[in-house]
Amino acid sequence: MTDQPLAGRTVIDLTTALAGPYATLLLAGLGATVIKVENPATGGDASRNNAPYVSRSGLSLVRREPGDMSVSMLVRGRNKLSVTLDLKNPRGHAVFADLVRDADVVVENYSPGVTRRLGIDYPAVRTLNPKIVYTSISGFGAQGGPGSGKAMDSIIQALSGVMMTAGEPDEGPVRFGLPVGDMLAPLFAVIGTVSALLQAEQTGEGQHVDVSMLGALTSLVACEPFDAFDAVGLPQRTGSMVPRLAPFGILPTADGHLALCAPTDAFAHGVLRAMGRADLIEDKRFRTRDERVRNADELHGLIREWCRTRPLAELLDALTAEGVPAAEVRDPHSAVRDPLVRAREEVVPVVHPRYGDVADLAATGVPIRFSASRAGFDRPAPALGEHNDQVYRERLGYSEREIADLAAESVI
Known part of the structure; x- marks a missing residue:
């Protein structure tokens, strides 16, 4: 699609799991060229190994054939180009530099400090491309925080206070059924990324966009004045009735x-x-x-x-x-099959790139309708490293010999 809002923009996607990949999925759905960088030594994005998998015969809890792909990757990988690259390898660092020189955006969701140790943090990338918008999605902010460790959705829900907003007053905490901590931060990250791109057009300078999962979710908790309710004697937790x-x-x-x-x-x-x-x-x-x-x-x-x-x-x-x-x-099964959301492509079918529609799966679309442009997904999720040749040879101009050498040294 060339008539999408972000057509012509290039995003280098260093993300894994859910929070980061959901942000880059939305950017891809808005038309950006998203180049997903995956570590060949670890099998790529962690979500590639999330059961269930789609096989020739449908859904399975185990991967039976090399071509089987996790539902997570089928959903989060759409419209992305996958390349393999070992960022710990010095030659991999040089390849990464070539990728970002002509890119518009880098998105990462490493733990704080990892990008600095790898030499791919914002200061390093900015020297290569001053106009780059560098977006970080983390549990507690790019600099971390007191006691900040690995940020999982349930940890973020627990710390944000949202677990104590649902349920009966005398019940224990209630975990929100959706991974809302993982899915809210990417929305703010996309807003921040697009805003920074607009500013970069005016100033010629990029910037670091820093979004935390805890901050994003807690900011929504603060939208409802629970402390005021408590002060005037209104219950904060009311169960099924309000x-x-x-x-x-x-x-x-x-x-x-x-x-x-x-x-x-x-x-x-x-x-x-x-x-x-x-x-x-x-x-x-x-x-x-x-x-x-x-x-x-x-x-x-x-x-x-x-x-x-x-x-x-x-x-x-x-x-x-x-x-x-x-x-x-x-229930969710009925909700995602509502004819209205299907007609507006807010929920769309998802297919395996080889096996087709064998599992009757529903996946998120781009829930934004434009009057003069399109948003959505027209390509299935890629296999690991599927676009190495397209990106490294056609985009970066590497020779077949250079690509073969990089593969032989396990750089890609």
């Missing part, structure tokens, strides 16, 4: 669960009409928002009893007829 927005929450029905969001007077009164209890609209307990919050348990109890014995479809019909925001609670 008293401060009553009526608001998740309610069991005869055949599923209903999500209800009716914090305004108009919505709340619509709920009461849907229930056949319009007489309660002028009840002093439920007439205004403040009154409903003070009597939230009683109000939620009435709604829960109404929902408990009725089919979900009947409840939705009654609520939507009154203009009340309500929806069924879906």
